[in-house]
Each structure stands twice: as structure tokens, then as C-alpha cells.
Amino acid sequence: MRYPLVIGNWKLNGSRHMVSELIAVLRNELSIVTGCDVAIAPPMVYLDLAQYHLSGSQIALGAQNVDTHLSGAFTGEVSAEMLKDIGAKYIIIGHSERRTYHKESDAFIAEKFAVLKEVGLIPVLCIGESESEKKAGQTEIVCAHQIDAILNRLGKKAFESSVIAYEPIWAIGTGKFSAPKQAQAVHKFIRDYIAKHDAVVAEQVIIQYGGSVNTGNAAEMLTQPDIDGVLVGGASLKAETFAVIVKETAKAKLA
Numbered sequence: 001m002r003y004p005l006v007i008g009n010w011k012l013n014g015s016r017h018m019v020s021e022l023i024a025v026l027r028n029e030l031s032i033v034t035g036c037d038v039a040i041a042p043p044m045v046y047l048d049l050a051q052y053h054l055s056g057s058q059i060a061l062g063a064q065n066v067d068t069h070l071s072g073a074f075t076g077e078v079s080a081e082m083l084k085d086i087g088a089k090y091i092i093i094g095h096s097e098r099r100t101y102h103k104e105s106d107a108f109i110a111e112k113f114a115v116l117k118e119v120g121l122i123p124v125l126c127i128g129e130s131e132s133e134k135k136a137g138q139t140e141i142v143c144a145h146q147i148d149a150i151l152n153r154l155g156k157k158a159f160e161s162s163v164i165a166y167e168p169i170w171a172i173g174t175g176k177f178s179a180p181k182q183a184q185a186v187h188k189f190i191r192d193y194i195a196k197h198d199a200v201v202a203e204q205v206i207i208q209y210g211g212s213v214n215t216g217n218a219a220e221m222l223t224q225p226d227i228d229g230v231l232v233g234g235a236s237l238k239a240e241t242f243a244v245i246v247k248e249t250a251k252a253k254l255a
Helices: 016-029 044-053 082-087 097-100 106-119 131-136 139-154 182-193 200-205 239-254
Strands: 005-009 037-041 059-063 088-093 122-127 165-166 206-210 229-231
Touching: 005 059, 005 088, 005 206, 005 239, 016 037, 016 044, 016 059, 044 059, 044 139, 059 206, 082 106, 088 106, 088 182, 097 229, 106 122, 106 139, 122 139, 131 139, 139 182, 182 200, 182 206, 229 239
Parallel strands: 005 037, 005 229, 037 059, 059 088, 088 122, 122 165, 165 206, 206 229
Antiparallel strands: none
16 A cells, blocks of 8 residues: 655755744644655755754654765765665655746766665656647656656666656646646656566555645645645745645545
């Protein structure tokens, strides 16, 4: 049985005060919630502080990026070993904002995936299509291509102990939200595609949905059989809102 997972991606938001205040509220709100794994991914500069405030809680630490190198003359970069050293567990890679603004290729993202697996961290691989690709009926082609970059690099066991986040680009930060049945169809395609390589891995891999997730739409999305949780953007910046989404996830998956 797959265990549901909710991750809050803070993106380029936060302050020392926000870190301590938001985590304090989450610890209180989620202290007795069971049946769902939870993580937050603040900006890199606040990771150590966040881990300090998360200590002893059930909330895991995530990060929004990682370099492909473990050490060396790479000014401004952060390695997988550094992230592991401060207690990070889930590392988001392949987000459309990284692909678009930083021109990260599928091959480069596969390198990141590989180094995270090497160090023992959990990659959260974001995949998804643009609005024009959706209109052209290319959703499955795009997702398969992005998955293939990982499979070709690491083989059929690549997604063992890994997470995939299906985030249609047209839904990220736009207020648009994929219809639950439509999202389920894509999630099932992703799982079936991985199953062609390894059925056991496909059955256990966590596949999240992301893209304008909020308290008004999360519950129905999470009733779908192949949607194992959500990657939350803007709604994760408000502790009470994020806590409700976590609770809805746990409730939906225990039903």
C-alpha cells in the first residue's frame, strides 16, 4: 500500500520569522494526524533553521533544488551531501520553473536524480506538459519523454523509493486546476508506463499532483486511486491552509 505524501514548496518566499511561526502552527495542527507523510521545502537559506524547528515532529524537511556535484569549485551551489547533512529528505527537481527560467534539460535533471539516489535522498521529480502541448494532445508524450530521461540513465529500478509529481505547467500558479478524472488518467498513464519496465516499482512509486492545489479542490483530487498526494505551492505558505490539505489527504486515503 502506498503511503500518501504532501509536500509544501515555498518557492522564493519566507523569512526567519515565517519559518518559526509557520512550523509552530503546523506542529500543533498536525500533531495527531496519521496516515499521511508531510514535508516542507523552504528556500535553501532557511533549511537549517527549519530543521531546528521541525526537530521531534513528524514533518520532514525538503529542499527545492540540488547541484549535480558533491563538492568542488562550483560557487553558489548546494550538494546532495550538504542537504543530507542538515537533515533534508525530499528534494524537488525538474520543476517547470527550473526547466523554463534556468534552462534545465531532461539530461541535467536526470543527473540530479542520479546524485540524489547515490547519496540516499528521495528525489521528487516534477513532470508535466504546457498548455500548448495539452491542446495538441501531447500530454502523455511529454510525460513519457521526461520519465525516459531517468529510466535511460538509471535503469528500470530508478523510481524505487522515489516520488513523481505530475504538475501540468498550465496549472502552476494560474488558478487553473486539472479535473480530477483528467488528472487520474495522467497519473494512471505514468504508473502504467513505469510498469512496462518494472511492475513492482510502478505499484509502490508515489505519484503526486501539483498545480494550484488548495483546500477547495484537494479533497476530490485525492479520492482518485493513482493520486497519492499533492505538491502544494502558494497554499503551503499559510499554515492553517496547508494543515487542512494534509488532513484532507489523510482522510481521503484512509476512506
